Amino acid sequence: MLAVGLIFIWLAISKKWEPYELLPIGIGMILANLPGTGLLLQPQEVGGEIGAAGLLGIFIEYGILRFTVLPQLIFIGLGAMTDFSPLIAKPKLFLLGAAAQLGIMLAFLGALALGHFGIADFDILKAAAIGIVGGADGPTTIYLTSKLAPELMGVTAVAAYSYMAMVAFIQPPIIRALTTKKERQTYMKSQIRPVSKRERVLFPIICTIVVVLLVPQSAPLVGMFMFGNLLRESGVVERLSISAQNSLINLTTIILMLSIGASMPGEVVMRPETLMVLALGLIAFAGGTAGGVLMGKIMKLVSKEPFNPMIGAAGVSAVPMAARVVQHIGQKENPKNFLLMYAMGPNAAGVIGSAVVAGVFLNMLG
Amino acid sequence: MIDWQEAWQIAAIALGFTFGILYFLCLLTLLASKIISFFPGNSENGEERPANNNLAAGE
Secondary structure, three states: OHHHHHHHHHHHHOOOOOHHHHHHHHHHHHHHHOOOOOOOOOOOEEOOEEOOOOHHHHHHHHHHHOOOHHHHHHHHHHHHHOOOHHHHHOHHHHHHHHHOOHHHHHHHHHHHHHHHOOOOOOOHHHHHHHHHHHHOOHHHHHHHHHHHOHHHHHHHHHHHHHHHHOHHHHHHHHHHHHOOHHHHOOOOOOOOOEEOHHHHHHHHHHHHHHHHHHOHHHHHHHHHHHHHHHHHHHOOOHHHHHHHHHHHHHHHHHHHHHHHHHOOOHHHHOOHHHHHHHHHHHHHHHHHHHHHHHHHHHHHHHOOOOOOHHHHHHHOOOOOHHHHHHHHHHHHHOOOOOOHHHHHHHHHHHHHHHHHHHHHHHHHHO | OOOHHHHHHHHHHHHHHHHHHHHHHHHHHHHHHHHHHOOOOOOOOOOOEEOOOOOOOOO
16 A cells, blocks of 8 residues: 555656645655554543544544545635636537546446446445446545445545546547547637626526425535635635635545545555556446547537537536536637637536536435 | 335425426526616626636636
């Protein structure tokens, strides 16, 4: 496990793979596996009083396992950093975000199949926790896994963040396989309509009310996400918005990722099932990309305006990497094309979509 | 023992619900934008922001 921690640190520093996540995860792993530190001692009630506990034990117990506070706090910061303007300007891009959640279902059913044939000890709860990796959303993955299968939390989180870092390698071959050159070259005009402040303020409020009424279990994620967005878009709480985008998200990232790394015991990680989780995670990402692109092709058929189906790949909510992948491929195929702003629409919608899926899973399995 | 009927049901409901909710949000956003466009001073204080002015930030 020490070696695994060192590898993550190397990936973060040398390869710049999601350094904000993998660096503290790597250190957390090392600290958790050095003997005699007491850092992992989780608070236990002894005779009506809480006994001694280690720093990482406190973070894990209260931040993740018992109250799942940390992923929710990160979502406030993510919401404050998200610009929904492209989605508000072109609401049909919501459908691409929905289609990209196909990857979650593929991984969910795949994990169940492995359990069914006795290849891995994956029950329905573990399968849901593995499937949500396909949502390409770290905090959502951590949140759901901590509720349904806490023993897999570290592995699924690492899988999610690792594949987010590899989006630029995973997505292009799938996009190219599912689209023709002519489709990839489809030019979408570079100006889309301006979005008013009223729309940008109403959007998070409407989303919160609608989604939480329909899927109450998604409230911790969607509610916090939209709250953060409202801080940003209201324009009257600049300090709070700046804090959410900077101090809040940075502090909670430090604590959460350190805890994730520390909560990966060697006896869980060094098992064949860990490789299966990683493989299923890859299937989830690939399936999500494929789902988004295929929906893009359907929308191209019915759209009156030119529609580049590649932007569906950005429904995999690795923000903003997936959108940048689409932008990069789009420019290579047609240098006049500037797809980034279109791709940010499904990118943002995918975050909402994966949070909704997590809420539904919790509602049905939690 | 995996109950496959339950599993398919969960997958179908989760995906269907997600599609349904996001489609509903799509329609609501369209409706809200239309209604807002009838209000005077829509871009007052404010900064209409071009939708291609993305301050995209990584997680």
